[in-house]
Each structure stands twice: as structure tokens, then as C-alpha cells.
Amino acid sequence: MNSAKSIFQKFAVLSISLVLTSSYVISVSLPDMKKTFTGMSTSSVELLSTLPAFTVMIFVLISGWMxxxxxxxxxxxxGLIIVGLAGIVPVFATSYGVIFASRLVLGAGLGLFNSLAVSMIGFLYEGKTKASLMGLRSAFENLGQSFLIFVAGFLLTVSWHATFWVYALAFVILPIFYFGVPDTRRDVEVKEKGKADVHQHINIKVIGLAVFFFFLVMIHIAIIVHLPFVVTENGFGTAAQAGVITSSMTILGVIAAIFYGQIYDVLRQYIIPIGMVCLAIGVLIMGLANGYVMTFAGALVFGVAYPLIAADMFNKVSTVSSPNSETLTASVMLIGTNCGALLAPYGVAGLSALIGDSVGNRMFVLLGAILIAVTIGAFVIALRSRKAEKKAVEQ
Incomplete structure (x- = not known):
């Protein structure tokens, strides 16, 4: 494969990740939408932003059957066609019910290719190239979300209806992906036999990773949600300054994800345990901080480590999944992440009530302690994995 074609193919595979997290980009238009739907509560209007997550969770499972x-x-x-069509419905719709339904359909479209954004890389690439692309995929998600939020903000000067034109990006990505990505093994099987003859299934390793991801995402969301309270309630800074911290975490996360491939070459199976150490250190620094700078420093450590762990988790899809089950494996892991994100507010509320901490400092220290315990387990697993690799090589 020549260099230009190879680069275009990689871009085509990664391009579908640009719209994966697009559900939340219309949040900038919610205040104006509330003014239009005066008969609806604020929570009902805000629900339009998160509503697609429900159908995403359903359709990541259906995608394996599809x-x-x-x-x-x-x-x-x-999936891209559904995202494009359902996404722009609110441009023309004036009924809350119609927009509500379109957001559910949007989630269905995103769910159809959510797991495939991960497994397609595993189908087409291996080794260093696969690891590098897994990191870039995570970066593409964040870049796509940032770009679409910027465009939505610009379109908001026209009207809140116009912000939904951002979903037309799906129609731009469609030909790039379809003509830029070759048929995978599953596509060949479907063409030759009418349907794939190997049914997908999951194993205990996949379930373990999904459960791990569930708690990891829950902790990540807890940190993001409560960090502004830690900054403002302790008098470390304003809400705007807290926003600087969270946005800096996102930027550093993108940079870290871009260099995941190079980091993987050096650390290999130790990425997760070392990343967990950094997460624990970052959370403990934030929990024990006595000022803005120290809080900022802890947040940056946390922000660098989290995307590397997430990228490595998805990089393991093709190695831990059962034969021909990469898509289902990625789906189960994504269900773990979505459940963690959806249930995070309840977990945070329960933990805060348990330790009597409404601000978050003590909760951060407790989360740091939990991460240290998990880190010890991660190192044990990594060492066993290393020994298993050496045995396989010797035999």
C-alpha cells in the first residue's frame, strides 16, 4: 500500500470517532431552547443533551448482530446516515416531542458504530500501528467534540435551531469512511456466505475489563464534576478558574492520546498500572491541596494518565476477546463506560453522604486510596502477564 493511500485509510478509519461524543455539543444552545419551550422544566430541556446515551447503550449491543x-x-x-438525518431534525422542528424522538434516534445511530470505531482498528491493523491508532482514536474523539462545540457556538448567533447543523458532519464522513476503508474479515464473510457463520461471545477477561472500566469512568466523572466545588468552596479560585483547570486537562489528554503509540512501545503491559499510580497521585494531590496551583498540578497529572489508560483498555480488545468477537467485546466495554458515566452522580452522592463531605476534599482522598489499592492489583496482573509472555517465548 502506497504512503498516501495508507494515510488516507487511517484517517478514514479514525474519522468516525469525530462524531462519537457529539451528543453533548448542543449544550451551548440549551439556555435559548429553554426560552422557547417555556412550558418545559429546565431538567426536561437539559435531558435533550444526555438523552442519546440511553439508546447508545442499547444499540452498541445490536451493532454486533447487525x-x-x-x-x-x-x-x-x-449509523452515519441515521446520525446525519436524526441530528438535523431539530433544525426544522419546533415541537419538543419531535426533538425528543430525534435525539433518541440519534443515539441509535451513534450506538451502531460506537464499538466499531474501536474494533475496526483491530480488524485492519496490529502491533505498533494498532496501538498508535488507538491513541489517535481517543484524540479524534476529543478534537471532534471541541470542534463541534466551537461550530455550535458560532451557529448559535443565528439561532438555537442552527446549532444542530453540526450533525451534517456525518454526511461528510460517510463517503470518506466507506470509500477509504477496505472490507474487513466480517465484510468478506457476509459477501461470500450471506452472513457470518461465527457467532460472537464474551469471556471472563472481557467482563473483568468492562467492570474495571465502569469504576474507572465513575471515578473520572466524579473528579470532573466535583473539581469546581473543591476550587470554589475552598476559596482556591473562581468557577472560571476551575474551568481553566478542566479545559487544560482535556488539552493534555488529547496530547497524551496522540503519543500513546510511542508510550506503548516503551511501557507495554505496564501502561495501566503506571497510569493508575499517576491517577492516584493526581487525585491525592487534589484532595490534599491547600491552594489553586497545587490543585491545578494534581489535575494535570490525572488528566495525562486517564486517556492513556482508556486507550490501552481499547487496545486490548483484540487480544482479550474470543475469536471473531471483537465488536461484541468493544460493545460490552462501552456499556461499562456508559453505565459508569450515567451512574456516577449517584455514586458521588452516596459517597459524599457516607463520609459527610459535601465539598469533595475527603472524597478525593478516599478515591485516591481506592486507586492505590486497584493499582497494586494492576501491577500483579501485569507481572503475571509478563511471565506468561516469557513462557510462551521459551516454548
Whole structure:
């Protein structure tokens, strides 16, 4: 494969990740939408931003069945078409009910190719290239979200209806992906036999990773949600200064994800345990901080480590999944992440009530202690994995 074609193929595979987290980009238009839907509560209007997450969780499972019927590429293409069509419905709709329904359909479209954004990389690449692309995929998610939020903010000067034009990006990505990505093994099977003859299933390793991801995402969301309270309630800074910290975490996360491939070459199976150490250190620094600078420093350590762990988790999809089950494996892991994100507010509320800490300092220290315990387990698993690799090489 020549260099130009290879680069375009990689971009085409990564391009679908640009819209994966697009559900929340219309949050900038919610205040104006509330003025239009005067008969609706604020929470009902805000629900339009998070509503797609419910159907995403359902359709990440259905996507595995879809790939067996029509193949990977057509499943992604169908998802992009649904995202494009359902996404722009609010541009023309004035009824809350119609917009509500369109957001549910949008989630269905995103769910169809959510797991395939991960597993397609595993189908087409291996080794260093796969590891590098897994990191870039995470970066593409964040870059896509940032770009669409910027565009939505610009379109908001026209009207809140106009902000929903951002979903037209799906129609731009569709031909790039469909003509830039070759058929995968599943696509060939569907073409030759009418359907894939190997049914997908999961194993105990996949369930373990999904549970791990569930708690990791819950902790991540807890930190993001409570960090502004730690900054403002302790008098470390204003809400705007807290926003600087969170945005800096996102930027550093993108940079870290871009260099995941190079980091993977050096650390290999130790990325997760070392990343967990950094997470624990970052959370403890924030929990014990006595000022803005110290809080900022802890947040940056946390912000660098989290995307590296997430990228490594998805990089393991093809190695821990059962034969021909990469898509289902990625789906189960994504369900773990979505459940963690959806249940995080309840977990935070329960933990705060348990330790009697409404601000978050003591909760951060407790989360840091939990991460240290998990880190010890991660190092044990990494060492066992290393020994297993050495045995395999010797034999």
C-alpha cells in the first residue's frame, strides 16, 4: 500500500470517532431552547443533551448482530446516515416531542458504530500501528467534540435551531469512511456466505475489563464534576478558574492520546498500572491541596494518565476477546463506560453522604486510596502477564 493511500485509510478509519461524543455539543444552545419551550422544566430541556446515551447503550449491543447480517462497513454507514438525518431534525422542528424522538434516534445511530470505531482498528491493523491508532482514536474523539462545540457556538448567533447543523458532519464522513476503508474479515464473510457463520461471545477477561472500566469512568466523572466545588468552596479560585483547570486537562489528554503509540512501545503491559499510580497521585494531590496551583498540578497529572489508560483498555480488545468477537467485546466495554458515566452522580452522592463531605476534599482522598489499592492489583496482573509472555517465548 502506497504512503498516501495508507494515510488516507487511517484517517478514514479514525474519522468516525469525530462524531462519537457529539451528543453533548448542543449544550451551548440549551439556555435559548429553554426560552422557547417555556412550558418545559429546565431538567426536561437539559435531558435533550444526555438523552442519546440511553439508546447508545442499547444499540452498541445490536451493532454486533447487525455486523453479522450486513457487515462492518455497511453497519457504520447506516449509523452515519441515521446520525446525519436524526441530528438535523431539530433544525426544522419546533415541537419538543419531535426533538425528543430525534435525539433518541440519534443515539441509535451513534450506538451502531460506537464499538466499531474501536474494533475496526483491530480488524485492519496490529502491533505498533494498532496501538498508535488507538491513541489517535481517543484524540479524534476529543478534537471532534471541541470542534463541534466551537461550530455550535458560532451557529448559535443565528439561532438555537442552527446549532444542530453540526450533525451534517456525518454526511461528510460517510463517503470518506466507506470509500477509504477496505472490507474487513466480517465484510468478506457476509459477501461470500450471506452472513457470518461465527457467532460472537464474551469471556471472563472481557467482563473483568468492562467492570474495571465502569469504576474507572465513575471515578473520572466524579473528579470532573466535583473539581469546581473543591476550587470554589475552598476559596482556591473562581468557577472560571476551575474551568481553566478542566479545559487544560482535556488539552493534555488529547496530547497524551496522540503519543500513546510511542508510550506503548516503551511501557507495554505496564501502561495501566503506571497510569493508575499517576491517577492516584493526581487525585491525592487534589484532595490534599491547600491552594489553586497545587490543585491545578494534581489535575494535570490525572488528566495525562486517564486517556492513556482508556486507550490501552481499547487496545486490548483484540487480544482479550474470543475469536471473531471483537465488536461484541468493544460493545460490552462501552456499556461499562456508559453505565459508569450515567451512574456516577449517584455514586458521588452516596459517597459524599457516607463520609459527610459535601465539598469533595475527603472524597478525593478516599478515591485516591481506592486507586492505590486497584493499582497494586494492576501491577500483579501485569507481572503475571509478563511471565506468561516469557513462557510462551521459551516454548
Amino acid at each position: 455486523t453479522e447480517k450486513i457487515g462492518n462497513k455497511k453497519t457504520v454507514a447506516l
